[in-house]
Amino acid sequence: MQMSQERKSSKLKPQAEKWEEDLPEKYDLQQPTAPRLIRVNEINDIWMEIPRHENITWLGTWVISIGSLIFISLNYFFLSLPDFFSEMTSDNKIEVLLLNFSFISLSLFFSRMALFVPRGTPVRLNRKRQKVYVYEHQRSIWPWMRWPTVIKVFDWTDIHGEMLMYSGRYDYGHRLSCAVCKRGTYEVIDRFLLSYTAGDNRMIRGLWNHCCLYMQYKPVPETPLLTRKPLSWTPVNTIRWPEDLDKESKTAPE
Known part of the structure; x- marks a missing residue:
């Protein structure tokens, strides 16, 4: 009965959404599962870099982006025809303008996703x-805003x-989440994923x-x-570490 109660909640507060289990303390040398890497970009005596690949079908972003551009082009063609727009009622004009703005925004969103969102954002352990060092790309559903990169x-x-x-x-x-707590407590001040979904x-x-x-x-x-x-499905490598943090994360302290 006690074991069942322990599984219902985490010792970490606040508890993570979708929480299933607290993993062993990091200094426990008798963990039940043998160590294994899922993916790795680099591992050496100083630092290790783990890529984090999202479960996204990137081909779909290209398809939606191109489809939206085709719709906008066709719509612009019809609107450019003589008297096509001028014969509309005021309500119809507003609807057409709103529809065009929506599709332009949708196209811009998926174009940015396809071209500029980093794939496999890494975590470096020194x-x-x-x-x-956690490489975070903070994108928004609003494509007109800046999508910054933050290194935590x-x-x-x-x-x-x-x-x-x-x-x-x-x-x-399952996903591996890392909770960052206030020193010596289980009070969570930040979280980041170390691995996206794995079936096992x-x-x-x-x-x-x-x-x-x-x-x-x-x-x-x-x-x-x-x-x-x-x-x-991205034509360029969009992961770029700031020079100072790139050097710090790959070297030993002097």
């Missing part, structure tokens, strides 16, 4: 500094692992154990389970 830097000692469970039609499986929860537990052991200078496997990059 064990010499005991720091974690956390102390490894303040991070706790938790497993989330998603059960949507197109996103079913052992992959999530194994990745957490791998990170924990790596940050303690313990031997860990360096070959990931998945070595092939997901198809991105």
